[in-house]
Amino acid sequence: MQRTSFSDFKCPVARALDSVGDWWSILILRDAFQGLSRFDDFQKSLGVAPNILTRRLKHLTDQELFERRLYHQRPARYEYVLTDKGRDFFPVLMTLFSWGSRHIPEEDLAFLLGDTAGKSRQTVLVDTRTGEQVTPENTSLLAGPAADDEVRARIARMRAWYLGIDA
Incomplete structure (x- = not known):
């Protein structure tokens, strides 16, 4: 089954999900933060089929969350090392x-x-500038540089919803 790509979506959540992939990918990242880096170790930890693990590791490498490094020449064996982008996933995890x-x-x-x-x-999630806890009640989306009329309307609906106003 072909996975839907969110790479053209304007929403950072959708684009982030496109980078990370699916639950297997998140669990692979979890295991990487627990010190695993080799295919066999990921497979043993997760019990995932080899073909699925291969695809997920390739996707995470293509998305630059992992760097693939040769650790044994004959036969060729690789480890998957978190990149800076991959390490930035830690707070999400x-x-x-x-x-x-x-x-x-x-x-x-x-x-x-x-x-x-x-x-x-x-x-808790906090605003690094103010130290204030980020909650649904005190947080809103703002229009970014790529915002169009549809995005601005969505932001207006969100604000109205939080304020209890019919939009």
């Missing part, structure tokens, strides 16, 4: 982790989020 942790029964949690000293962490 931690946001998913935190959201999942809040909505999974506590007795089902096998992992908790903590700092390197072993103390638990609680995450």
Whole structure:
């Protein structure tokens, strides 16, 4: 089945999803942040079919989230190393982790989020300029340089919705 491309969408969420791919890709990135870098290790961790893993790793490499590096010559073996773009996915992954942790029964949690000293962490998204927590109630979209009339209308609908006004 051919995947729909969002590469021409104006929305950063859609474009980011196009880069990352799907749930397998997100889990591959999760495993990379846990120290995995080799095909066999990803496959063992995820239990994913080799053809699916091959396609996902190629996509993540094409999207520049991974760099493919030869680590053994005969036979040729490669590892997948996070790029700066790939490392920039870490906050997204931690946001998913935190959201999942809040909505999974506590007795089902096998992992908790903590700092390197072993103390638990609680995450929130904050504005780096003000330190204010980012919430649906205090956040709005603004028109960017590529905004057209359709985008501006969508922003107006969003603002009206948040203010409780019929638009």
